Amino acid sequence: MVPGLDLPALERYLDASLEAELIAGGKSNLTYRLVSGARTWVLRRPPLGNRLPTAHDMTREYTVLRALADTAVPVPRVVSLCEDEAVIGAPFYVMEEVRGRIVRTPADVFGDPRVYSAALVDVLKTLHEVDYDAVGLGSFGRPAGFMERQVRRWHEQLARGRARELPELDELGRRLASRVPEDGRFAIVHGDYRIDNVVLDDDGAVRAVLDWEMATLGDPLADVGMLLMYWRRPGDAMASEVHAITAAPGFFEREEVAERYGVRVRDVSFYVAFAHFKLAVIVEGIHTRALAGNTVGEGFEEIAAIGPALARAGLEAL
16 A cells, blocks of 8 residues: 555556555655556655645646746656546646656765756756746746735745744744835746756756746746755755755855856845745644644654744844
8 A cells, every 4th residue: 555645546547557656755745656567657646634725736737847848947748637636535647757866865965066056057047038928838827926925825824834833933924024025027936946856867967857836937036045045055054954965065155056047145135035934834834734644754753843943044044
């Protein structure tokens, strides 16, 4: 039995004999590897239990992956979308597996980190240069007023998904709400762009960008802020093991990341602070699900300490 996956029902739906396993690494949507003979696929479905409104939208992920398939942005090829929850108990989609390296922890660092430091930034720039109207994503979001809505939305998500009081996180949210920048340019926004959400080849090139559950149209600097939020260097405070990856020798400095994209770190401080707030809210939702027993996999014991650490770091960024 594979937790969270009705394998017999899935075999009937795909008309294939399958072997399945839960892929470690994700604490939001659930990701499985499916093997059928010589073919290997990946299935994504929402987490177990109650889900926050607008979160874990499989149709959004499928839509943006299909739209980007023929662009210069490397993404997995999607195979099937099922919105009928009666099949396995939740909506899901299936995509082809992209083999390569995923750097999830400092122990996974390989080769020359400067090569994939540059590659990460370059692929993000490439994404933000895609003509979203031309690829059929003109109605994928409402870019005008994006950051104001984002701050409001994540306040609402916190109210719905919290299991405890966090004064520092509330204070960070209040400060962000009073400093929302005016609209700038618009682009396809990944929403959670970071080193462990890409597949790399042995030479450090990006083979695929993963985890598009928060993709939309909006302010591309939100992605830059997210990338910089995760981009810790030696001596910086670390909220999770992912943050520690880029503290390994050889990675770009944060200023180099910003410069390669075309901005300065101090000019995107709001976006970096907002990234801390957003991740803290997500982590608090995971913590709440873990307390309720609605999680699958390992590594949830340390979650409780991450939200407060992110809130403190976000306040410092402002």
